[in-house]
Every structure is written in structure tokens, then in C-alpha cells.
Amino acid sequence: MDGPAPAGPFGARLPRKEDPRLLRGEARFLDDIEVPPGTLHAVFLRSPHAHARILGIDASGVRDIPGALVLTAADLPQLPPLRPDLPLPGFAVTERPLLCRDLVRFVGDCVAIVLAEDAYAAEDAAELVAVDYEPLPAIVTLEQALAEGAGSVHREAPDNVLFRNQVTTEGFDAAFAAAPHVFRETFVGSRVATVSLEPRGCLARHDPGLDETVLWSSTQVPHLVRNMLCEVLGLADTAVRVIAPDVGGGFGVKASVYPEEILAIAAARLLGRPVKWAGDRQDDFLSSSHARDMRFGVEMAMDADGVLAAIRIDVLANAGAYGGIPFGSSIEAGGGPRTFPGPYRFRHYAFRTRAVATHTTPSGPYRGVAAPIAFMAFEGMMDRAAAALGLTREEIRRRNLLDTADFPFVNASGIRYDIASHHRTLTKALALSEWEDFVLRRDADPDKIRGIGIACVTEQTGQGSTRYRARGLLRIPGIEAARLKMEPSGRATLAVSQTTQGQGHLTTFAQMAAEHLGIPPAHITVLEGDTAVSPFGSGTFASRSVVAAGGAVITAAEVIAKKMKRIAGHLLEADEADIVLRDGRAEVVGTGLSVTIEEVARTAYAMRPKGVPPGESFGLDTTEYWDQPFSSVSAAVHVAEVSIEKATGRVKVERYSIVHDCGRVVNPMIVDGQVHGAVVQGLGPALMERLVHDEHGQLLTTTLLDYTLPTALDVPDIAMEHIETPALDTKGGVKGMAEGGTIGAIPVLLSAINDALRPHGAWIHAIPVRAEQLLRIIRTQPGTPEG
Amino acid sequence: MSTVEITVTVNGSSRTRRVPDRLLLADFLRHELRLTGTHVGCGHGVCGACTVLVDGATMRSCLMLAVQADGASITTVEGLAPPGGLHPVQQAFHELHALQCGFCTPGFLASTIELLRENPDPSETEIREALHGNICRCTGYVNIVKAVRRAAELMRAG
Ligand code: FES
Ligand code: FES
Numbered sequence: 049m050d051g052p053a054p055a056g057p058f059g060a061r062l063p064r065k066e067d068p069r070l071l072r073g074e075a076r077f078l079d080d081i082e083v084p085p086g087t088l089h090a091v092f093l094r095s096p097h098a099h100a101r102i103l104g105i106d107a108s109g110v111r112d113i114p115g116a117l118v119l120t121a122a123d124l125p126q127l128p129p130l131r132p133d134l135p136l137p138g139f140a141v142t143e144r145p146l147l148c149r150d151l152v153r154f155v156g157d158c159v160a161i162v163l164a165e166d167a168y169a170a171e172d173a174a175e176l177v178a179v180d181y182e183p184l185p186a187i188v189t190l191e192q193a194l195a196e197g198a199g200s201v202h203r204e205a206p207d208n209v210l211f212r213n214q215v216t217t218e219g220f221d222a223a224f225a226a227a228p229h230v231f232r233e234t235f236v237g238s239r240v241a242t243v244s245l246e247p248r249g250c251l252a253r254h255d256p257g258l259d260e261t262v263l264w265s266s267t268q269v270p271h272l273v274r275n276m277l278c279e280v281l282g283l284a285d286t287a288v289r290v291i292a293p294d295v296g297g298g299f300g301v302k303a304s305v306y307p308e309e310i311l312a313i314a315a316a317r318l319l320g321r322p323v324k325w326a327g328d329r330q331d332d333f334l335s336s337s338h339a340r341d342m343r344f345g346v347e348m349a350m351d352a353d354g355v356l357a358a359i360r361i362d363v364l365a366n367a368g369a370y371g372g373i374p375f376g377s378s379i380e381a382g383g384g385p386r387t388f389p390g391p392y393r394f395r396h397y398a399f400r401t402r403a404v405a406t407h408t409t410p411s412g413p414y415r416g417v418a419a420p421i422a423f424m425a426f427e428g429m430m431d432r433a434a435a436a437l438g439l440t441r442e443e444i445r446r447r448n449l450l451d452t453a454d455f456p457f458v459n460a461s462g463i464r465y466d467i468a469s470h471h472r473t474l475t476k477a478l479a480l481s482e483w484e485d486f487v488l489r490r491d492a493d494p495d496k497i498r499g500i501g502i503a504c505v506t507e508q509t510g511q512g513s514t515r516y517r518a519r520g521l522l523r524i525p526g527i528e529a530a531r532l533k534m535e536p537s538g539r540a541t542l543a544v545s546q547t548t549q550g551q552g553h554l555t556t557f558a559q560m561a562a563e564h565l566g567i568p569p570a571h572i573t574v575l576e577g578d579t580a581v582s583p584f585g586s587g588t589f590a591s592r593s594v595v596a597a598g599g600a601v602i603t604a605a606e607v608i609a610k611k612m613k614r615i616a617g618h619l620l621e622a623d624e625a626d627i628v629l630r631d632g633r634a635e636v637v638g639t640g641l642s643v644t645i646e647e648v649a650r651t652a653y654a655m656r657p658k659g660v661p662p663g664e665s666f667g668l669d670t671t672e673y674w675d676q677p678f679s680s681v682s683a684a685v686h687v688a689e690v691s692i693e694k695a696t697g698r699v700k701v702e703r704y705s706i707v708h709d710c711g712r713v714v715n716p717m718i719v720d721g722q723v724h725g726a727v728v729q730g731l732g733p734a735l736m737e738r739l740v741h742d743e744h745g746q747l748l749t750t751t752l753l754d755y756t757l758p759t760a761l762d763v764p765d766i767a768m769e770h771i772e773t774p775a776l777d778t779k780g781g782v783k784g785m786a787e788g789g790t791i792g793a794i795p796v797l798l799s800a801i802n803d804a805l806r807p808h809g810a811w812i813h814a815i816p817v818r819a820e821q822l823l824r825i826i827r828t829q830p831g832t833p834e835g
Numbered sequence: 836m837s838t839v840e841i842t843v844t845v846n847g848s849s850r851t852r853r854v855p856d857r858l859l860l861a862d863f864l865r866h867e868l869r870l871t872g873t874h875v876g877c878g879h880g881v882c883g884a885c886t887v888l889v890d891g892a893t894m895r896s897c898l899m900l901a902v903q904a905d906g907a908s909i910t911t912v913e914g915l916a917p918p919g920g921l922h923p924v925q926q927a928f929h930e931l932h933a934l935q936c937g938f939c940t941p942g943f944l945a946s947t948i949e950l951l952r953e954n955p956d957p958s959e960t961e962i963r964e965a966l967h968g969n970i971c972r973c974t975g976y977v978n979i980v981k982a983v984r985r986a987a988e989l990m991r992a993g
Contacts, residue, residue, distance in 0.1 A: 068929070072915075073912035075937055245972045718932065721975075
């Protein structure tokens with residue numbers, strides 16, 4: 049860490065307020081909530097076919113299960129289909145039925161809701177529903193979807209393109225044509241599942257007497273869920289309350305609104321009984337959004353010195369059968385080109401991008417969205433270019449990284465970078481990783497080949513309303529809010545328009561507010577995840593919390609602090625400008641005169657002999673909204689060392705170093721933890737994770753036996769240092785940071801593997817990198833020992 | 836559906852219940868006894884979130900029937916420390932930020948307690964080997980490994 053240790057709560061390694069109840073098993077995740085009497089337990093009957101016509105549904109068999117019942121599309125005729133994308137240029141407007149009536153479009157599409165007195169009986173009943181399907185040919189891959197005569201997943205998108213965009217900057221063609229070197233390659237991502245350890249689930253209750261509808265849902269976006277329930281079911285937002293209880297991991301997969309949430313409410317209202325659905329792991333693999341089935345074709349033009357002249361990319365994203373809500377079908381295809389330019393200085397940029405429909409599970413946001421694959425492509429090309437031009441990998445990056453003098457900088461995709469320290473970050477990362485000494489480690493073990501990789505990445509965080517408007521995502525407000533209410537005791541509650549799935553909001557936001565209020569973080573109770581308690585906002589996704597909601601938290605704390613100073617000035621007969629709030633007191637600087645914060649708060653609530661200053665309102669209570677005007681862009685340099693066992697092709701990550709810059713750090717312990725977790729969510733897709741479909745579109749990986757996740761044995765220790773370049777465009781100088789670990793891990797591991805393979809003359813450009821593939825290269829391409 | 840009467844000692848108190856013969860131990864603990872600290876992440880024996888101590892040994896409660904636990908003594912996360920307190924392993928997880936969402940945590944605590952009973956001073960490799968049957972999606976394991984070492988120190992000291 050640069051600089052002296054922080055004096056106040058902002059910047060402190062404060063252990064988390066959320067821990068004790070989680071550690072004692074006292075948390076309440078969705079499936080832990082005691083259900084109201086009369087609750088029906090739901091199982092969603094899912095299509096076993098990727099593409100089929102429904103000829104008939106016979107639910108008469110469930111009569112054998114006492115109390116069981118089945119709802120199909122025919123029972124809920126008033127339910128309109130979802131329309132994920134809006135009629136804007138580049139988008140095809142398609143429909144997603146909540147329950148399929150005539151046609152299913154992926155293995156996992158919902159056909160019926162089966163309900164019974166307990167979850168075991170509901171599973172039994174689901175077995176007894178007979179659906180007559182006529183299977184139809186399925187489109188599974190990007191190639192199939194784009195082939196001539198492929199057929200269409202949606203009538204409204206005959207060519208299967210759900211979203212397209214194409215941009216060429218002025219002067220591109222000339223710059224590209226003039227460059228002496230052009231490097232070309234196509235990079236292929238692996239289709240992955242998020243696997244939040246807690247699967248999705250929800251509990252719906254309708255109270256007709258109160259006309260109140262409540263949904264508890266394992267979601268990252270309670271307000272957006274509420275908005276969709278109102279939009280689809282025609283309910284008044286004042287009568288709908290959505291609560292995210294403790295949530296066991298999100299990472300983006302729970303940032304979408306899913307059919308099950310809407311269907312649970314529809315069923316509860318229809319039947320007059322609470323309805324609970326606790327999804328299992330198979331539900332999760334089949335129905336929770338998949339991610340990063342993407343490819344990037346890159347053409348990188350450089351001058352003779354290895355300086356970038358112009359880049360053209362062609363991006364394809366397999367969007368699956370439907371766009372999601374609220375991110376639509378453009379989430380990955382739009383995000384790919386937007387994030388691609390990274391920390392580099394180049395102006396001539398051309399891209400074409402398409403989101404393509406197939407008969408597979410819908411794709412959606414997952415940590416970093418398209419960026420890990422975008423950087424795998426960019427950094428992969430930088431490595432190739434360096435090799436071709438005879439430059440070291442660090443040198444080619446130095447020649448292209450943005451420098452201090454470049455800022456503020458608007459990159460080729462129109463994103464503003466306020467400030468960064470890319471060169472310093474790189475230098476520090478090379479030192480931390482002992483990059484120069486790697487030659488001494490390379491041949492340390494005769495049974496292994498070793499490589500070292502580097503990746504310089506950026507992470508676009510904290511998007512506000514302008515970004516979401518520009519992306520055509522009108523269902524995402526982009527704003528956040530905080531209600532800060534100091535009670536007469538001098539303690540405060542801080543209700544934030546977000547939810548936390550492990551990111552430590554209850555601690556971080558308390559630290560951010562405490563800095564201004566002069567009270568310890570322990571005296572600030574953060575409340576989140578309940579639309580009846582939290583002010584309106586967008587939710588937790590896209591590394592927005594510390595910037596977007598943090599902006600609201602700081603603004604609210606400033607407003608209350610100002611008012612406290614006015615009251616304290618009145619009590620102490622001093623100028624408010626001379627008052628500081630610290631250590632539980634309001635004091636007049638340099639005089640020794642002070643009152644307690646509690647005294648100030650009691651005065652504000654008319655509980656003391658002396659009143660508030662003339663003209664001042666009572667109370668210490670405010671709600672502030674924040675709209676982040678520009679995204680804030682964090683940066684990191686990752687260095688990884690891998691070994692490949694010659695006999696087996698097994699890859700081991702030997703060392704891993706990161707130098708990270710996300711502006712001012714609120715709680716370094718939490719930030720480090722976020723980076724660690726994010727790195728492992730990149731290590732998995734790079735080395736092992738992959739969702740596999742057969743040619744009929746059947747998902748073959750629906751258990752954790754088939755879908756391999758990293759364990760403690762696969763993960764190295766991670767060395768990390770921070771550079772804190774305070775952001776200029778945000779409140780508090782902070783930047784978001786939850787995704788950068790993943791964005792860096794995939795390119796750096798591929799870079800290290802390719803470095804190990806250099807003597808064998810092979811370049812890998814697809815993930816996951818498999819042992820058998822490496823073994824084949826090592827055996828069949830002995831290559832030349834590196835001179 | 837046939838039911839069976841079972842008696843299980845859970846966190847020190849004896850509980851007798853008539854349960855369906857197919858009821859999973861995880862569901863028995865969670866829904867019959869309302870000890871919801873034991874979590875189900877996969878239901879098929881891979882993730883380790885449902886791990887509890889049965890007669891002192893780690894078991895996946897999603898792979899075991901409640902009737903198989905008849906006569907056994909079970910410790911769940913709720914029984915690791917006296918009310919309001921923290922077991923040294925819990926304390927170390929807190930100090931070193933070894934949990935984020937906390938969904939995997941009860942399983943890791945059980946596996947750690949078993950490890951440290953058998954090996955009070957494990958090396959980093961031994962820790963990683965002992966925990967490789969527990970999946971965490973949040974922490975990247977980095978701080979979990981550190982916390983286990985810290986817990987070993989705390990327990991040896993105390
Ligand atoms: S829930 Fe038992 S191992 Fe995953
Ligand atoms: S802390 Fe979330 S899965 Fe481990």
C-alpha cells in the first residue's frame with residue numbers, strides 16, 4: 049500500500065460487520081426462511097428438448113399425489129410474454145413466454161409449475177406430468193446459427209441476429225492500410241456457468257386483505273424485480289415489496305429478473321397461497337444465465353516500432369434462446385467492443401458485433417461480462433506482436449500504455465478515463481512478480497515446462513444513467529440512493545438502494561459514512577435489499593456499488609454532517625465552519641470546546657433544553673440520489689507463472705501477482721478478497737470450466753461432477769499490491785473493482801501457457817486450455833530448445 | 836410413504852422425531868429441526884456446503900438419510916460455540932476475511948475442525964488437501980487457507 053496508514057475509518061482493514069451471524073449459522077438465505085402456513089412448494093417442469101413443439105400436456109397423473117396441482121400457460125392466460133429488447137436501432141424485438149404454450153426453445157424452458165405440500169411431493173408430482181413433444185432440429189452453436197438456411201430461433205430475427213452494431217472511426221481505413229504490420233487471430237471463449245453456491249430461489253406471498261404482494265428472492269436487483277412484477281402483472285408498485293434476504297453469491301447471474309420470480313407471484317395470487325421455489329443445482333445449470341460463449345476476431349495493425357496504429361475486431365456472442373431482463377440480448381455483444389480498448393493509446397478502431405440466438409440457455413451477465421474474453425484477445429495479440437517484432441512483452445506494452453499526460457482520455461469506444469497510473473502499475477507488477485528472474489526459474493524442474501504471462505487490463509465500473517441510456521437499456525435506471533437517518537442516540541441507520549451477496553456493503557458503506565459523521569462504523573447500521581426499506585435504485589451489478597451507491601452514501605453523510613455542524617455551532621456559539629466531527633464529538637477546532645454527537649442529535653430531535661438554530665428543520669434524516677456522470681475505470685497488471693507437466697499436460701499455477709489500482713480503497717481487506725475471488729473465477733474458465741452441449745442442444749454438464757470448478761488445490765497464493773490513484777470523476781476518489789480479477793486472470797493464464805509453449809512453436813487462442821491438448825503439442829511439436 | 840422414528844443427538848441435545856424414510860439428513864436438520872446454518876449447494880455430494888460432523892467425522896448431509904443418523908451425535912455450525920461466542924476457527928475466519936457470502940462457510944468450518952483435530956499444525960499443502968472437498972465461489976480460498984493456519988495457532992495457544 050502506498051502512503052501512510054489511514055487515520056480514520058476510510059481505508060481501514062476493518063473486519064466485517066456481516067460476519068458473526070454468517071459464521072454462527074444464523075444468516076437467513078432464501079431456503080432458510082420459515083415459510084408461512086399453507087405454503088405450496090413449486091417445481092418448474094422444464095423442457096427436455098432444445099427445440100420442440102408442445103403437442104399436449106397431461107397432468108392428470110398428479111391426482112395420485114395428495115394436494116398436488118399443476119399450472120400451465122392455459123391456466124395463466126393473462127400473462128403476457130416478456131420483451132427483453134426494446135425497439136431501438138440494432139435490436140430485433142423478440143418475445144419470451146413465461147410458460148411455453150406451443151414451442152420450447154432450450155433445454156430448461158419452463159412448461160409448467162408443479163405445486164405440492166412439500167418439496168419432495170412436488171418432485172414426485174413433476175414426474176407424473178406427461179408432456180407430448182415433437183422434437184425439432186436445434187441450433188446450438190454460433191456457426192450453425194449463422195449458416196445459410198439455418199432456420200430461425202425467433203420469427204422476428206430470421207437471421208438469428210438479436211443485436212448488431214458496427215462502428216468505424218474516422219480515418220480508420222487509411223491508418224490501417226498504412227501500417228507495416230497486421231496481426232490476425234480469432235480468440236474463442238468457453239461457455240461457462242456462474243455457479244453462485246446458493247442456487248436461485250424465491251418465496252411469493254399475496255395478502256388480499258392488505259393487497260400486499262411480497263416476494264423474497266435470491267436476487268441482486270430487488271427494485272428491478274419489483275418493476276418487472278408491476279410491468280408484467282399490472283400491479284401497483286406501492287403494493288409490491290421485494291426482499292433479497294442473505295444471498296449466497298451473485299456475480300451477475302442473479303442480476304437478471306427470471307421467469308420463476310414472476311410465475312411464483314402469479315401462482316400465489318391465483319391460488320391464494322404462498323408459493324416457494326428453492327431451485328436446485330440442476331435448475332441452476334439449465335435456467336440461470338450462461339456466459340461468454342464468445343469469439344473475437346482481431347486484426348491489429350502496428351507501426352514498425354510496435355506502436356498500435358489501428359484495430360479492427362469482429363465479435364460474436366451466443367445469446368442463447370432469449371435476451372435476459374434487464375440487460376437484453378446485447379449484454380455481451382455490446383460489452384465486448386466497449387471494453388476492448390483497455391489501457392492502450394490508439395484512436396483508429398473498427399468493430400462489428402452480433403448477438404446470435406441459439407436453442408440454448410439464455411446468456412447473461414457474469415463477472416466482467418465480455419471483458420475477460422476481450423482482454424484475452426487484446427493481450428494475446430500483444431504477445432504475438434511482441435514475438436513477431438522481436439520486442440519483449442513488457443516493452444510492447446510500455447510503448448502503448450496511456451501515460452499520465454494523456455489523461456483525461458476518451459478511448460476509441462467513447463469511454464472517458466479520468467486518471468490512471470498504468471506505467472507505474474506495470475513496473476511495480478514486474479518487480480512484485482520477480483519477472484526479470486524468471487529465466488532462473490524456467491527450467492527448474494526437468495519434468496515440467498514453465499511459462500510466465502502478463503496482462504494489463506482495465507475495468508469499466510460505476511456506470512450511471514447516461515451509460516444505460518446510451519446502451520438502450522431503459523429498464524436500468526443507473527442511479528442509486530442512500531437514506532441516512534441519525535437517531536437521537538447519535539447512532540445512524542443507512543438504507544442503501546443495493547443488495548450485498550458477500551461484497552461487504554454493511555461494512556464498506558458504514559466506513560464511507562463514518563468518515564464524515566465523526567462516529568465509528570460500528571454505530572452505523574446499513575440496511576439493504578428490501579424495497580420497503582431501501583430507497584429506489586438499480587441494484588448490485590457491474591462493479592457499481594462503491595461508486596454509484598457510495599456517491600449517494602457520501603452525499604447523504606455530507607448533508608447530515610453539515611446540519612450537525614450548524615446545530616453544534618449553535619450550541620457552542622461558534623461558527624459552523626470551525627466545527628469538526630470526530631471521535632463521537634463535535635468540536636470547535638483548536639479551542640477544546642466540544643459537545644457529543646449524541647447531544648447534537650438529541651437537540652435535532654427537540655430532546656434538549658436548547659432548540660435547533662432559528663430556521664433550521666428538525667431531525668437528522670436525508671435521502672440522497674447519485675448518478676455517476678462518467679464510468680470510472682480501474683486498472684491492474686497481472687503476472688502469472690504456470691508449469692505444465694510433460695507427462696500429463698497438467699497445468700499448475702505456480703505464482704500469481706497483481707498490482708491493482710482502484711483509486712482510494714475503503715477497506716483493503718475486502719478489496720483484496722474481491723480480487724482473490726475474481727481471479728479464481730477467471731482461473732476456472734481458463735483451465736477447466738466449460739458447459740458442453742451435445743448436437744441436439746442437450747446440456748451434458750448439469751452437476752458439479754461434470755462441470756469442474758477450481759478447488760483450494762488448483763489455486764495459488766496471490767501476491768497483491770495496491771496503487772491508489774484517487775479518481776477525479778467520483779465521490780471520494782473511489783473506483784469499482786469487483787470484476788478486474790477475472791478480467792486479468794483469463795488473459796494472463798493464457799499468456800503464461802503460450803510462453804511455456806514458445807519452444808514448441810504453438811499458440812493457443814481458445815479456452816479452457818485442456819491437458820490433452822497441451823500433451824499433444826508437447827509430444828508432436830518437440831520444437832527447438834529456446835536459445 | 837413409510838416413516839421411521841429416530842433419535843439423534845444434535846449439538847448436545849437429544850432429538851426424537853418420526854421422519855419419512857427418504858428424508859435427507861440435510862433436510863432433517865434444516866427443515867425439521869430448523870438448524871438452517873447447514874446449506875445445500877449442490878445436493879449431489881460435490882460442493883461440501885452441507886458438511887456436518889457426525890460422531891466427530893465430516894459427512895455430507897445431502898448424501899445421507901436422516902434414518903442413517905439414528906443414534907448418532909451430530910454437530911452443526913450452530914453448535915460450534917456457546918451462544919454469542921465464536922469457536923477459534925470462526926474467530927480466525929472473521930479476522931482474516933475468509934468468508935464473503937458465507938454460504939460455503941459452515942462446511943469449511945466443519946472440515947477445518949476435523950483437520951485441526953487430526954493435525955494441529957498443518958502445512959499449507961495439507962490445508963489445501965484437507966479442504967479440497969469444499970467449494971467456495973467467493974474467496975478464491977486465499978484467505979481461507981490463511982485463516983486455517985491462524986486457527987491452528989489460536990487452538991494450539993489455547
Ligand atoms: S450440498 Fe452436499 S455436497 Fe453439495
Ligand atoms: S463465501 Fe461465498 S461461496 Fe464461499
